[in-house]
Amino acid sequence: MNCPKCGELIKDTKQNVCEFCGQVLVDTEDKPLLKGWQTFIDGVKGGFDKFRTSLEDQSTKNKEFLEENKDKVNKFFKTIKDDWDTQIQKWSKDIEQRNLETKEQST
Numbered sequence: 578m579n580c581p582k583c584g585e586l587i588k589d590t591k592q593n594v595c596e597f598c599g600q601v602l603v604d605t606e607d608k609p610l611l612k613g614w615q616t617f618i619d620g621v622k623g624g625f626d627k628f629r630t631s632l633e634d635q636s637t638k639n640k641e642f643l644e645e646n647k648d649k650v651n652k653f654f655k656t657i658k659d660d661w662d663t664q665i666q667k668w669s670k671d672i673e674q675r676n677l678e679t680k681e682q683s684t
């Protein structure tokens with residue numbers, strides 16, 4: 578199956594969380610931990626997008642500056658996005674692991 582959010586191929590279909598974007602892939606109604614995780618992820622993703630938008634707004638006001646520093650700005654965005662995605666992936670794996678442990682304890 579593919580992740581409904583980022584479209585990446587999910588090889589392990591038993592996985593509850595997309596390892597690429599952190600999207601929760603299962604019905605979260607009876608899984609409060611995953612539900613909380615999804616809310617958190619939506620929050621931080623909004624934070625990043627908001628941050629980027631505000632910087633882009635600033636940049637249109639300083640078009641000359643942006644043109645002069647295009648490569649630097651693009652590189653900055655790529656770096657911060659990569660770090661962001663890496664962190665989300667790390668958290669996704671952690672929460673996935675915790676979810677499995679919780680399941681094992683309850684059975």
Ligand SMILES: [Zn+2]
Pocket residue numbers: 580581582583584585595596597598599600
């Ligand atoms: Zn995804």
